[in-house]
Amino acid sequence: MSESIASLWELPAITEGADLECKAAQGRDGRGELPDDFWRSYSAMANTEGGVILLGVQEKPHGTFRAVGIADVERVRKALWDNLHNRKQVSTNLLTEADVQPIHVAGVQILQIRVPRAARQQKPVHVGSNPFGGTWLRRYEGDYSADDEAVRRMLAERVEESRDDKVLKGFDFSDLDMDTVAAYRNRFAAVRPGHVWADLAVPEFLERIGAFGKNREEGVSGLRLAGLLMFGRGEVIRDALPHYMVDYQEHPEARTERRWIDRLVPDGSWSGNLYDFFRRVYQKLTADLKVPFQLQDGQRIEDTPVHEALREALANTLMHADYTGRASVLVVNRPDMYGFRNPGRMRIPPEIAIHGGNSDCRNRRLQTMFQLVGYGDHAGSGLPKIYANWAGQHWRRPVLYELPQLEQTVMELRMSSLVPPQAVAELEGRLGEGFRRLPENARLALITAQVEGQVCHDRLKQICAEHPADLTKMLGGLVRDGYLVPEGVGRGMIYFLPWQPRVLAGAFDQADVAAPMRGPVIPPELRAIPPELGSKPPELDAIPPELGAGALEVAIYVNWTDVPAELQQELLVMAAPIRESRRTQPADLQATVQNLCTGRYLGRHVLARLLDRNPDDLLRRTLNPMVASGALLTAYAASRAPRQAYMAGDRAPRP
Numbered sequence: 171m172s173e174s175i176a177s178l179w180e181l182p183a184i185t186e187g188a189d190l191e192c193k194a195a196q197g198r199d200g201r202g203e204l205p206d207d208f209w210r211s212y213s214a215m216a217n218t219e220g221g222v223i224l225l226g227v228q229e230k231p232h233g234t235f236r237a238v239g240i241a242d243v244e245r246v247r248k249a250l251w252d253n254l255h256n257r258k259q260v261s262t263n264l265l266t267e268a269d270v271q272p273i274h275v276a277g278v279q280i281l282q283i284r285v286p287r288a289a290r291q292q293k294p295v296h297v298g299s300n301p302f303g304g305t306w307l308r309r310y311e312g313d314y315s316a317d318d319e320a321v322r323r324m325l326a327e328r329v330e331e332s333r334d335d336k337v338l339k340g341f342d343f344s345d346l347d348m349d350t351v352a353a354y355r356n357r358f359a360a361v362r363p364g365h366v367w368a369d370l371a372v373p374e375f376l377e378r379i380g381a382f383g384k385n386r387e388e389g390v391s392g393l394r395l396a397g398l399l400m401f402g403r404g405e406v407i408r409d410a411l412p413h414y415m416v417d418y419q420e421h422p423e424a425r426t427e428r429r430w431i432d433r434l435v436p437d438g439s440w441s442g443n444l445y446d447f448f449r450r451v452y453q454k455l456t457a458d459l460k461v462p463f464q465l466q467d468g469q470r471i472e473d474t475p476v477h478e479a480l481r482e483a484l485a486n487t488l489m490h491a492d493y494t495g496r497a498s499v500l501v502v503n504r505p506d507m508y509g510f511r512n513p514g515r516m517r518i519p520p521e522i523a524i525h526g527g528n529s530d531c532r533n534r535r536l537q538t539m540f541q542l543v544g545y546g547d548h549a550g551s552g553l554p555k556i557y558a559n560w561a562g563q564h565w566r567r568p569v570l571y572e573l574p575q576l577e578q579t580v581m582e583l584r585m586s587s588l589v590p591p592q593a594v595a596e597l598e599g600r601l602g603e604g605f606r607r608l609p610e611n612a613r614l615a616l617i618t619a620q621v622e623g624q625v626c627h628d629r630l631k632q633i634c635a636e637h638p639a640d641l642t643k644m645l646g647g648l649v650r651d652g653y654l655v656p657e658g659v660g661r662g663m664i665y666f667l668p669w670q671p672r673v674l675a676g677a678f679d680q681a682d683v684a685a686p687m688r689g690p691v692i693p694p695e696l697r698a699i700p701p702e703l704g705s706k707p708p709e710l711d712a713i714p715p716e717l718g719a720g721a722l723e724v725a726i727y728v729n730w731t732d733v734p735a736e737l738q739q740e741l742l743v744m745a746a747p748i749r750e751s752r753r754t755q756p757a758d759l760q761a762t763v764q765n766l767c768t769g770r771y772l773g774r775h776v777l778a779r780l781l782d783r784n785p786d787d788l789l790r791r792t793l794n795p796m797v798a799s800g801a802l803l804t805a806y807a808a809s810r811a812p813r814q815a816y817m818a819g820d821r822a823p824r825p
Contacts (some may be wrong), residue, residue, distance in 0.1 A: 173514050175479070189221030189308060192229040195246060195281070202240035204249040206736055207313075209260055209297045213284055214306035215312035216264055216295035217324070218574060220287040221308070226280030239278025246281055261296045261304075264288055275713055276777070290517050294324040301325065309574060310789065314798045323494065323577075327517070332534035334396035334490065337385040338410060341393045343373065345406040347441035351376070354445055356400070357543040376401075379542055380535040396535030399493065404442020413513075415498035416444070416449045423505065432503075444488050444536070446547065453502055455480050455508060461677070475559035480508060482556050485546035487512045489537045490579065497576040507584040515572045516579050526554035556583070566621070567633050586621060593620040600669065601653065608653075611636055612644055616653060616667065625654070625665050657813075683786060726805055728773035728813045745780040759792055762802055764818045771805045771815035 191211045197203025208223065210589050215221040226240040247270060256261040269820035270285040272696055288295050294316065296304035305316040305324070316324075351372060358379075359368045376382040381397025384390070399414075401805055407414050408636065420432035429604040434450055436442030456477055484501065491499050492514025516523060517530035531537045540546040553570070560568050560583060569582040597605050597616055605613065611634050618633065619625040630641050645665060648654040654665040727733045733741070748754050748762045759781070766772060766780060774793055783792075793816060798800040805815040 178304060189215060189219055191215070191221065191223045191313075192227040192235060193223065193225050194228045195240060196238065204246050204253070208250075209253075210223055210306045210313040212260065212283075213295050213297050213304070214308040215285040216262070216288040217293055217305065217316070218287070218308040219572075220285050223283040224280055225283065226278065227275075237276040237278050237280055240281055243272045243279050243281055250283070258299055259297070261294070261299075261301070262288065262292050263293070264292065266793050273709055286290065290324075290327045293328055294321055296468065302655040307386040307574070309798050312794050312798075314795070320577075323492070326494075327532075333494075333531070334399060334535045335382055335383075336395045336501075337390055337392045338395060339390065339392065341398060341402075341406070341410065343376075345393065345398065345403060346401045347403050347443060347446070348372075350401045350441050350443055350446050351672060354539075354543060361544045362542070370697075379539050381539065394535060396533060396539065398465035399533075400443060400445050400536060402443050404436035407443065411493045413496050413498075414493055416442070416447045417498050418447070418454065418501045418503070420454065420503040441793050445539075447499075448484060448488060448540075452481060452484055455484070455501070457504055464612050468583075475562050475730060479556045479559040479583065479776070481545055482508050482552045483508065483583060485540050486510075486556075487581070489540060489546060490514065490516070490532050492532060492577070495577055497578045506586060507582055508566055509583075510581045512579050513577065514579065515574075515577045519574065520570045520579075524557060526551050550767065556581075569629075569632060571628075589614075589617055590621060593617050596620060602655075604651075610646075611641070612648055612653075615645065615648060615665075619654065619665060619667050621668070623666075623670060626663065646741065668809045726771035726813075726815050727776050728815055730776050731781050749780065749782045756792070763792060763816075765821075767802060767816050770819040771817045773813070773815045777816075 187215050193205050193208065193211075193500065195202055195205050195208075195439050202225075204225075208225075211221075211223055215223070221513070225246060226238055226243075228236045230236070230237050250270060253259040253266060265283070269286070271282050272279050273282050274280075277767040294301045297306065298304040301321050301324075302318055303315065305321050306313045306317045307320065308314075355372075355375065358365070362368065367375055370378065373382065376397060378780070381394055381400060383394045385392075395410065398410055404414075416436065417435075418432075418434040419430045422429070422431050432454065433448070434440075434454070440450070440825055441444055459474065459476055487499060487501070487510040491512035495513030497511070497513040499513065500509070500511040502511075514532060517532060522528055526816070533740075537546055546552065564587055566584045566586050567585075570580070572579050593616065597613075597620055601616075603615065608616070612631075614634065615625050615630055618629060622629070625645075627638065627641055627645065630636075630645075631638060634641060645656075649656050649665070652668065656663055656665050657667050727737075730738075742749075744766055745762060748759055763777060763782070766777065772780075774785045776788050777783075777793070778788050781788065793802065797804055797816070800819045802816045803819045805817070806813065
């Protein structure tokens with residue numbers, strides 16, 4: 171029996187709680203038909219975060235939904251199931267009967283299809299029989315064809331249980347840093363006194379711990395990728411992994427800025443391998459931690475739950491990184507937080523990993539080598555321990571999330587109270603008795619906005635136990651009562667306190683909104699390269715768009731009234747050929763957009779006025795594809811950021 175959509179969600183709740191695609195699905199006869207582009211959305215959602223597809227709902231204009239209904243739902247549902255089992259149509263069926271349900275909304279019947287996130291063993295989920303060209307990804311509110319590099323990475327993740335198991339040809343013991351090997355052996359002997367491996371010769375010891383091995387299919391013995399990463403010299407590691415980069419930065423203030431007071435990168439002054447990086451960075455992270463006096467068996471314990479959490483976070487970052495990716499391993503140390511970023515998305519969804527008991531480590535040889543010397547917890551227990559130890563300090567809950575572009579995983583550990591007294595005092599002073607009368611979760615939403623500079627649906631899901639639909643209604647009530655001011659639509663909706671500056675932040679910078687800024691946030695590690703770093707991997711040659719691709723010196727014009735009069739005239743002249751033409755080739759339109767955005771950020775409403783186009787249509791047909799191809803860079807990480815703007819990238823528009 172069909173259910174009313176009101177018993178499940180309201181449409182606004184869907185748009186904030188899941189990635190959503192709406193298709194009218196009317197067919198030629200108006201009775202309903204499975205659209206051809208359904209399979210692109212199915213593939214794209216399966217290969218990213220999953221989502222919901224509503225057939226019989228029209229989204230026009232952007233963010234506004236209208237239920238048109240499907241007259242013959244059973245015909246559409248049968249076509250769906252027939253094609254899901256046709257391998258010439260789609261590679262994998264991820265759906266169950268419960269995922270495909272007809273529901274009623276506004277007096278008509280629509281078909282709701284929940285697409286789950288595919289397991290790595292099922293990726294890439296592709297349309298047709300060829301993954302190259304048939305694999306789609308969800309990017310910038312639309313579906314985009316995955317490039318061959320992304321497809322090869324998914325295929326490798328599916329086939330290779332451990333990405334660091336490979337025996338390398340042409341590499342040998344001379345490529346290792348023997349000081350690092352000696353330090354590891356000393357640690358091993360201290361952690362495991364009397365172990366039979368401790369007295370083995372170096373080659374045998376490295377073989378026993380998994381750094382050296384044999385490819386039995388080819389009959390070749392040699393250094394494993396894990397051994398090179400753990401003990402190799404930095405320049406040699408980059409021979410095998412051209413994008414390899416590890417980066418530690420210490421910043422003196424709890425905000426985004428250009429300066430760091432300490433930085434560690436592979437600059438030739440140290441080995442550049444993972445074990446050295448771990449030892450040096452862990453020492454820097456814990457140098458200023460206060461250790462209470464505790465005795466155990468007559469020995470002072472120089473350790474705390476915070477030490478343990480930082481060890482786990484650092485070890486997890488290195489063990490789960492995809493070292494073939496283009497992003498760097500990054501560790502940030504600030505007075506208010508510790509930040510950890512690794513290339514590669516998680517192999518299991520973050521919400522499952524947080525609860526523990528499930529482990530799918532990307533680099534199992536590295537995991538074993540770290541565990542042999544006491545670093546990195548047992549399978550599936552590391553993240554729960556981090557969360558538990560942080561909660562024991564009464565600090566804000568850690569934030570674990572993924573960035574789709576360049577495929578990265580980020581963890582933020584903030585040293586601020588979940589309910590800071592100064593934040594509560596500020597809210598009580600401004601809102602008075604009304605704040606005290608609010609329900610607990612509503613007060614927590616306002617406190618989060620006060621402390622972090624903004625609040626959104628996804629952030630509340632991490633710190634509240636309420637159903638996503640209830641959180642949406644609660645946020646709507648706070649907006650209605652004047653406690654919060656919204657910006658954006660759907661999943662891009664962000665809420666601010668009425669007196670707050672409207673500034674969006676990037677990775678590691680969610681709380682960095684103390685003062686208004688002229689432009690977008692750029693992570694500090696991408697602003698400059700120290701002079702001693704003679705060679706750098708390609709990902710540092712340009713600022714990737716998902717991390718905020720602007721510079722503070724670059725002007726940003728979101729609305730037409732922001733543009734100076736003199737520049738308005740200049741831009742109008744540049745856009746005149748497109749604005750005055752009735753028929754325009756897509757390539758000409760894209761080239762003009764790139765010219766207009768050269769050296770400045772322009773919002774879609776500015777571009778729409780210059781080009782005489784509908785802003786939503788321009789976004790969907792031109793701007794989003796240009797961002798996906800690299801022809802445009804975005805000012806903010808979130809694709810739906812309300813003040814999003816675009817600057818010309820390095821790549822030419824695709825023809």
